[in-house]
Amino acid sequence: MSVSIKAMQYFLAAAEQGSIVKAAKGLNVVPSAVSNAIDMVETAFGLQLVQRFPAKGITLTAPGSVVIQKIRNLVDDYELLLQQGTELKTALSGHISVGYYAPVASAFIPSIFAPMLKTNPGIRLKLTETDNEAVQDRLLAGEFDLIIFVANNIRAGIVHQKLIEAPPYVLVSAKHRLADQAFVTPDDLSNEPMVLLDLPMTSDYYRNVFAGTDVTSQIVVQANTHEMVRSLVGKNIGFSILNMRPETAATYSGDQVVARPLKARAQALELAVGHTGGKQRRLAQAFIDATIGHFDQQVARRLITALK
CATH class of the missing domain: 3.40.190.10 (Periplasmic binding protein-like II)
Incomplete structure (x- = not known):
């Protein structure tokens, strides 16, 4: 018989409190829910893990004293996993990989990302320069979190936003x-x-x-x-x-x-930021927003030479 993490959490709370009623109050559930969880854990292990004393609470049996440490480790690992998953989604830390194919990328990429790197020391950034076709293929293959590229022959599956037109x-x-x-x-x-x-x-x-x-x-x-x-x-x-x-x-x-x-009828190149769509990690979204924000500023106009 399998047993849920929730049942083990209830069992752990009751054992640490020494009381089903106190555990239920702390968990904001009815006492019967905690009592049933203890029964489920004991059934799963095939052992009596606690002794119940009316009006006095519960105490661990000898097997219970051994099992509870294993349950505690398992519950701690589970809660740590949830915490790390939340941090991965919400914190500005961790690894991010950015691919780029852009004229004079070194003239603007450092200005975009430097403020984030200075204020978030937990970020680890990898930058990779490649050609315009390969950068799109590698984004779709999962090698990059986002790309900066020329919006030409855009691959299906890439969501992009224009950054600037460069004549x-x-x-x-x-x-x-x-x-x-x-x-x-x-x-x-x-x-x-x-x-x-x-x-x-x-x-x-x-x-x-x-x-x-x-x-x-x-x-x-x-x-x-x-x-x-x-x-x-x-x-x-x-x-x-x-x-x-x-x-x-x-x-x-x-x-x-x-x-x-150049005074000629020539098409401008469109520089864009691209990703694979859907909800992004907070770190990836922050990099996307920073890239778009940089090109919304007048300073980005210094990267192009156009007729006035």
């Missing part, structure tokens, strides 16, 4: 002939050497910026990291077309680059 802009060396212009047109770039950010989706996107025009640009370098592209442009090897920019105009190699709006 394409032209990046040139501070020494380039276009650096002093207020904006750049596709015609300005005709026959100019180009440094292409060569990543899944982005390379086709940047090539399509010139679709429908007579402009031809010669791709002289392809690089698959944002900062390598910036550093090559800084050496005045050619221009590049990007969508988001860091706060600094200096490259890793110390050269200065200039971002200029």
Whole structure:
């Protein structure tokens, strides 16, 4: 015969109080409920665990003294499990994994998460950069709690919210002939050497910026990291077309680059935060809310270069 945790809790309360009536009062139940629970526990073990004395209460038998410690350990483990489950759902502590595919992510992700990490020392954050397709697949596979990604060809099962629209802009060396212009047109770039950010989706996107025009640009370098592209442009090897920019105009190699709006009919990239829907852990929801809140602020506009 099985016995419930509740019956063991009632038995434990009566044994510790030495009284069925006192235990019932503390548990806010009728005495018969406690008496029945004692009967259930004794039946489950096949032993007499307590002696009952009318008007005097109860005392443990010799077998009861052995069994009660095991029951106490079991009830303690059960209550600890419930407590840990509640903390997992409500406390800003624990591990969280965030995947991202975002231009210049290092320019904004630290600003989003640093305040939470400073005020909640129990958080353990893992950040993983990957491409736009893989970041979605790994979210659906359960590797990430949330993702920051470009809202393009979104996988079924991903709930997303737009963070910002980032139109394409032209990046040139501070020494380039276009650096002093207020904006750049596709015609300005005709026959100019180009440094292409060569990543899944982005390379086709940047090539399509010139679709429908007579402009031809010669791709002289392809690089698959944002900062390598910036550093090559800084050496005045050619221009590049990007969508988001860091706060600094200096490259890793110390050269200065200039971002200029591109006056063209080109689609902006939409940056989004995504998750798998449903009720989120409090920690995951806090990270989602912090990400959305950051991009609601004017400071996030400094990440893009757009025509005024």
